[in-house]
Amino acid sequence: MRSRLAGFAVFSLFVLMMVPAYASVTSLSLEKSFYTTDEKFGFIGTLNETDSVFVIIRNAGGAFKGMLSDPLSTDEFNVIPRPVSDFFKFKGIYDATAFTGQEKEENGFTIKLEFDGEKLFEVQDFVLQLKTIIDKTIEVEKTISFTASLTDSSIDDAVFSLNSAAINEGATIDPSSGKFVWTPAPKHGNIIPVQYLFDIIVTKGAQEDIEKFKITVQQAYDEPEKEPEPEPTTSEPKELGIAPFVDESKDPQSYVDRYNTEASYKKWFDDNYSEYSSIYEAVGLEKQLEIPAPFVDESKDPQSYVDRYNSEASYKKWFDDNYSEYSSIYEAVGLDEPKELAPFVDPNLDPQYYIDRYNNEIIYKDWFDKTYPDITIYKAVGLDEPVIEEPEFGECGKGTKLIDGKCTIVATKSEGGGCLIATAAYGSEMAPQVQLLREIRDNQLMKTDSGVSFMTGFNQFYYSFSPYIADMQRENPVFQEVVKIGITPLLSSLSIMSYAESESQVIGYGIGVILMNIGMYFAAPVMLFYGIRKVRRVRF
């Protein structure tokens, strides 16, 4: 027997000596769980002896798709990363075989890869699935704990996590063991049982599984006893007083806070105490508007809320539905309400301009009073009404002024109105063109009798339509440009009037300018029209 054993030992030693020991790859995996097409990918793995390692990638048909290598590895290898896009052009399953310099490819360690057109990942030979988690019930301030587990217990290194809703409620999970822990706080309880939905998520490589379950927090508080319904009476409505469920030893604000934070409490109150206009009335608090409103982030520009309100219909609806207690978005964000201007008012002009015209031009005043009978000129231009102090002794008559306690006749100077059309066309009454018109009126025309007569008649006609044209220009920039082009010849011709200094010159130049404008605006177009017709007749 001993001789047989000795013979076997010698044979074994002989075999060990004769068979060469090759370095070989013992494990292989992608270095990351997945790679996108714009990344470089690499492999890691182990080998049992120092050597160089090659990883050859072939498609399902065995065609060579590329090679990676680690020139010298000891017991672990890590190949030089290469772009995913250089190796993987088509979706499919690929083989990655790692082998040492002493091995042949067919003796290497092979794993399967999948390229889905966007990502490269390892094909797993397992299914990652969480075991079903049954719904649970717990009391407030008691801890619930259990361990989530996988259907395939042989899977290592799976990572457990919770959805954001669970994290927000204060639940935790150990990423490696899957141990779930949650202690519902008092705020999680209510006068009825409350259900909370959680998701446990497990991931490994490219695989992920989610298990949903429900934890019911048992009733934590007693429903306040409801007072019997009062008998309907025909008498005058009387004050409701503090609601019966209110414990007056408690801070009434705590009821308001619960109402605002707990949907079930709000529903209970609204269903049972609808006779109260609000929770504030029920607990005996005056409803105070919080300014800015709770949704306003004070680090932001309040105007941004106003802008959203004005530009987003859904935001407007949300605000109007939920913050109807605020008179407007301006109040909610703590801004002053903008004053609404009448449509004819150009916001770029000094509002006093309109006031002055209203006070000085009868035609303008008549037009305004007829068009806007319900508002004053001050309101129309967004100014506060002036405070009129009644003099102790009465009011001075028209054309007189209080001087040294007496109503004294004063000489008045008619300043006249401006050219509404030109002002609207050039955007400002300070525009050089508008100033030119004003200078001609004040320096030439208004200094002669014939000029004054002309201006009186002209104003009567001009102010009957000019405010409407000016409004149209402000509303329509294209029309404004058309008018600007249209009045340019008129303004050029009127500049001649600046040379008129005497009565006769004003009449002469005036007639000349009028004829010139009739020629430019009426005669020339008519002649052009007939000329074209004549040419067309000759040709055809």
Place this chain on the structure above:
Amino acid sequence: MSYKFLDHATDAIIEVTAKDLKEAFSVTADAVINLTLDQDKVEEKDQKEFSANGKDLRYLLFSWIEEITFVLITQGFAIKRIEFDIDEKEGYKIIAKAYGEPLDLHRHNFKVEIKAPTFYEMEIRQDEGVYMKFLVDL
């Protein structure tokens, strides 16, 4: 026309001398191929087309080494020789055709994978001939 490997601890520094630019790039290709495998053990059974380009000669050399490495390693094509032309038109471009066969690690005596070319210590001089020096990361 020649190339030589200069001593370097972990990477390879290659020095090339040639009579003109085309010969310099041809010698560079031979150096890169022989750094990776035994070029004389490769047979001409197949061919592959590839190109390299650069805004100047330095970028062209970088691209040339990168493309040869890509053909050798990633595409697994052992190169015996390369035919190519250099065009200079708004930069440089090389259109090349490599002759060789599928890489056989053992038969072609695969030596090392070039990780990437580098601009470090890169030098190109054109006086009477062409002198080029470059470092490849192994």
